Structure formats: C-alpha cells, structure tokens
Amino acid sequence: MPKGYWIASVRVDDAAKWQQYVEAARPAFAEHGGRFLARGGAQEEAESALGRSRHVICEFPSLAAAQACYHSAEYQAARKLREGAGIATITLLEGLE
Numbered sequence: 001m002p003k004g005y006w007i008a009s010v011r012v013d014d015a016a017k018w019q020q021y022v023e024a025a026r027p028a029f030a031e032h033g034g035r036f037l038a039r040g041g042a043q044e045e046a047e048s049a050l051g052r053s054r055h056v057i058c059e060f061p062s063l064a065a066a067q068a069c070y071h072s073a074e075y076q077a078a079r080k081l082r083e084g085a086g087i088a089t090i091t092l093l094e095g096l097e
Contacts, residue, residue, distance in 0.1 A: 003059055003095040004066030006034070009052040010088045017085035024078035032069035033061045050089065063094040 012018045029036075038057040045051075060066040069075055070092060082088070 001062050002097050003061060004063035005060065005093050005095055006056070006058040006066055006070070006090060007093065008056040008058075008088050008090045009048075009050050010054040010056065010086060011052050012054060012086040014085040018082065021078055021082040021085060024081050025075055028069050028072050028075035028078065029058065031074065032065045032072070034058045034066075034069055035060075052087075052089070059095075063092065066092045 028034075036056065036058050038055060040054050040056070043055060058066075060069065070090070
C-alpha cells in the first residue's frame with residue numbers, strides 16, 4: 001500500500017501563535033502515524049509565486065491515514081489556533097506504490 005503525505009507551504013506571520021498550533025497538532029499526527037520528513041530548514045524557491053518561507057512534508061502509513069489526521073477533531077481544533085498566525089496551503093497526496 002502506498003504511503004500518504006501532507007505537503008504544506010506556509011508563511012508564518014505570528015511565530016508565538018503558530019507555535020501554539022504546532023504544539024496542539026502534535027497528538028493528531030502521532031495518533032495517525034505521521035512522521036515529519038521536512039519541516040522548515042534551509043530552502044531554495046526554484047520556481048514559485050507563493051512566496052512562502054516554510055515548507056513541511058509529513059509521511060503517513062497511507063493516504064487514508066493522512067486524510068483521517070487532517071479531518072480529525074484533534075487536528076481541526078489545532079487548526080483553529082493557526083487562524084491569524086499565517087497562511088498555509090496543505091495538499092494531501094498518495095505516494096508511489
């Protein structure tokens with residue numbers, strides 16, 4: 001079964017508020033088997049019009065697990081903490097077999 005992934009491109013405007021979201025979201029990722037492969041760090045925007053300063057890749061056992069995490073009550077509660085802290089584009093996708 002192919003793995004599932006979250007790919008996020010983010011601009012953080014309020015670091016303290018964003019950190020509250022990160023802490024609140026941790027249990028949802030743990031519960032659904034999420035494992036961060038990249039989170040922030042050095043980057044080069046080779047081709048982008050988004051102007052996002054942070055990128056995140058999180059691996060899950062399957063696309064269904066990635067979707068369950070995103071739609072879980074725990075993550076949705078954490079997501080509300082992110083409002084006003086920045087902007088994010090999050091894509092859930094299935095990996096290769």
